[in-house]
Amino acid sequence: MRITLFLSSCLLLAGAHAAEVKRVDARTIAFDGSITAGDAAKLAQAWAPGTTLLRVTSVGGSSEEAMIMGRFIHDKGLDIEIVRGCASSCANYMFPAARHKTITPGAILGYHGTGYLTELAGVDSLREDLLAGGMAPDExxxxxxxxxxxxxxxxxxxxxxxxxxxxxxxxxxxxxxxxEKGDALDKQYAAQKATFLWWPSARRLEQCYGIRNVNDQARPAALESTGHAFVTKGAFLLVGDQFLAGCGS
Structure with a gap:
């Protein structure tokens, strides 16, 4: 199980199209797409007094840009509503920065790595991930x-x-x-080429990390009963908190 793919995949998204950022109504801004440079400025430009809600669909992208937007979301006290999905840097930085957080039915919240873990894994792991991602050895x-x-x-x-x-x-x-503990589970779904995503419970988010006010309307019940769920559309292997000890352990 690779733990550094998160950041190298973000780097390889450098050429992706920026998200569409638009005002929906007097209190709502919609953010839809991959996170790329300049999106924080778009968000700030779209904001106006009275804005309280950011409606998001994003697979992630630039960690740096997402953190800038996370700070803006925090400073403005915005609520966030996940429409179809929020993964990678969206889940890492935009989601926890919001005041109230709603994951709507049918949406997915997914974590698959962080900057801290990529640095921890070191240069060799980053090299392996870039090669696995299709970058030529010379490049x-x-x-x-x-x-x-x-x-x-x-x-x-x-x-x-x-x-x-x-x-x-x-x-x-x-x-x-x-x-690491989900490696065997990941191998069970190797034929489906599933993307391994951690979806922590609202309870763990609050009690262990201080991420409060999570209204999770979408988390599959199987994450509590069997510990994982496979979503055919998109080939997502979702895992719960079963591999983790209690807070402070």
């Missing part, structure tokens, strides 16, 4: 030093981000345990 050799510097910078930003919004940094560390 990996050329890009790796700069990308590792980027990883270190993102990990430092992540630490500062936790302090800024009042988040327990263990939130960014626990996926390592989930990934």
């Amino acid at each position: 990996v050799k050329k890009q790796l030093p700069g990308l590792h510097d980027y990883v270190v910078r993102i990990a430092r930003m992540e630490q500062e981000f936790t302090r800024y919004i009042g988040l327990n940094p263990q939130f960014y560390r626990d996926f390592k345990t989930v990934a």
